[in-house]
Amino acid sequence: MSINNDDITPSKDNEIREPMYGMSINENPKERNPNSSNKLLGVFYGIGMNVNTIIGSGIVTTPGIIWNLVKSPIVVLLLWFVGGIVSMAGSLSYVELGVIHKISGGETKYLQTAYPQPRIMMSYLFSFMHIFAIRPGIISAVLQSAAQYFWYTLKEHQYDDGIDINTNGWKLPFTPFWYVKLLAIAFLLIITAYHMFNTRWAIYINQTLAVIKLITYSIIAIAGIYRLFADWPTSRTNWQNSLNGNSDITAYSASILLITFSYDGWNSLNYSLDEFRKPEKKLIFSNSISVGIVILVYLLINIAFISVVPAEAILDNDKSSYETIAVVFFYKLFGQSPVTVRIFTALVVLSVIGTAATGIWSLFGVHLLSYSLEVIRYRNKGNLKKEKNDKELNEKSDRSSKIEYEVSLFFVGIFILAGLFILIFSFMVHVECPNYNPNCSLREKRIEQMSPMLISYGFLIIALLFYLFYYCLDTLKRQREAKIIRIADK
Incomplete structure (x- = not known):
């Protein structure tokens, strides 16, 4: 697997961007696992x-x-x-x-x-x-x-x-x-x-x-x-x-x-x-x-x-x-x-x-x-060691950014x-009701048919709440750490 900018997590707050799954930038996957080629599809x-x-x-x-x-x-x-x-x-x-x-x-x-x-x-x-x-x-x-x-x-x-x-x-x-x-x-x-x-x-x-x-x-x-x-x-x-x-x-x-x-x-x-x-x-x-x-x-x-x-x-x-x-x-x-x-x-x-x-x-x-x-x-x-690595990654990004396949707009x-x-x-x-069941309600049957979709939207709301919770929690942690760094600098 060749490493390019898409295998890298975005750099933020002076962080080094590294390849996913713990592989170093110049590491050859075959050196990491000599038998890896046998597993490629x-x-x-x-x-x-x-x-x-x-x-x-x-x-x-x-x-x-x-x-x-x-x-x-x-x-x-x-x-x-x-x-x-x-x-x-x-x-x-x-x-x-x-x-x-x-x-x-x-x-x-x-x-x-x-x-x-x-x-x-x-x-x-x-x-x-x-x-x-x-x-x-x-x-x-x-x-x-x-x-x-x-x-x-x-x-x-x-x-x-x-x-x-x-x-x-x-x-x-x-x-x-x-x-x-x-x-x-x-x-x-x-x-x-x-x-x-x-x-x-x-x-x-x-x-x-x-x-x-x-x-x-x-x-x-x-x-x-x-x-x-x-x-x-x-x-x-x-x-x-x-x-x-x-x-x-x-x-x-x-x-x-x-x-x-x-x-x-x-x-x-x-x-x-x-x-x-x-x-x-x-x-x-x-x-x-x-x-x-x-x-x-x-x-x-x-x-x-x-x-x-x-x-x-x-x-x-x-x-x-x-x-x-x-x-x-x-x-x-x-x-x-x-x-x-x-x-x-x-x-x-x-x-x-x-x-x-x-x-x-x-x-x-x-x-x-x-x-x-x-x-x-x-x-x-x-x-904090970022400049050399960021420059190297940007060069790799430029070389790998050429699209080798482009799908038709059609x-x-x-x-x-x-x-x-x-x-x-x-x-x-x-939805439709059988003729032999006069008590059948189209509204109830429609709700039954739509229940999977309603459940999916419920999961989406839960996911959004979890995201907001972790986002706020992470923001508070970053603010607290920044405050500690400022105090240490003083």
Whole structure:
């Protein structure tokens, strides 16, 4: 890893700026660890890591929901393609950021550099939200899907059979609804445990889960395409007819948000750039190829689901069959062999767990950078030898400031517009009451749908309060130390 100005913490109050992770300015990383070159990532490993992170529970839970919302299979494919283009635009934009800042940490580092004032507040808020809200929320949703499929693998029926899904979860009996929640928690504990105990084994396990995932989803895509052409008179029914019902703008906005969730992870390589071999040359290939592969896989899997799963299963709003669409898919393909269906649902469980595992792994980069910023700031405190080092660092900054990759403004524009869309339409949720429940309140259901977002804003307020507390505390300490220095000088 070459050291440049982006690997340096900002100089302040005559402090020496030093490289992150305790490496001296002129230190060769190979001298520090002779075997470090064996740990650097190349293009193919980067592609595999990105694909493993992106392809997760979304592709086996959201296709049925989106099909139920927008009704038209052609529109479903179009929305998935648009979501892929947005993800590609974001991925290419992050290539430029990764080339400029050749250091792990992702957005934490970028926000620290772009908004150093007031006192890296933006970087702190993002790190807090990412560690305590964003990534845990995504991992929880992924493991909930894994638990649903695991329940079917064990019991051969969906966990909500006999349950009115419009009932508030807190009012449901403990079994089986809360059993599924406990299964998700158990998966989380297992994944966390093997990441804590042995890093090498964690890498092996995650790579194995990635292989299982690719094999499982390849089988789904190939089997679905084969069924489409082998049984064309039956398969074409779903393609020629839209589902009954109407769709409004909230249905489309909800669908796009779900698709965005399914493509989450396209920026995962930016969290581990320290281990990447020549990111200025390799990152563009890893990001673009991996996202392109995911777009193709997602389109093929949606074609497979639409070709095999009957429309009646998607229209049944009183069940969550459209949330576990892969179960219906396997049942239609291998209905005469329940054991085969269980085997494939178990493979889906392992695939989804693999996605959660990579999510936990990516948290390490943000944790490490957030911790390192504090360690280095206190380690450098009070050091007055600055002139020679600052001059040397400025020279290095000038040499390394040349941008070796610049993303097209077209992709940047797409990425920005997508962000604005998410910001606006997150407040527009699709709610409807079943005809058999006259006591259903649209207002209550809307609040239930918006509760994750409201919780996120609550975490943001907490993060801001913590920042203000530490900012004021640090300011008081600096004032007290300055007063002591003035007294000592007198």
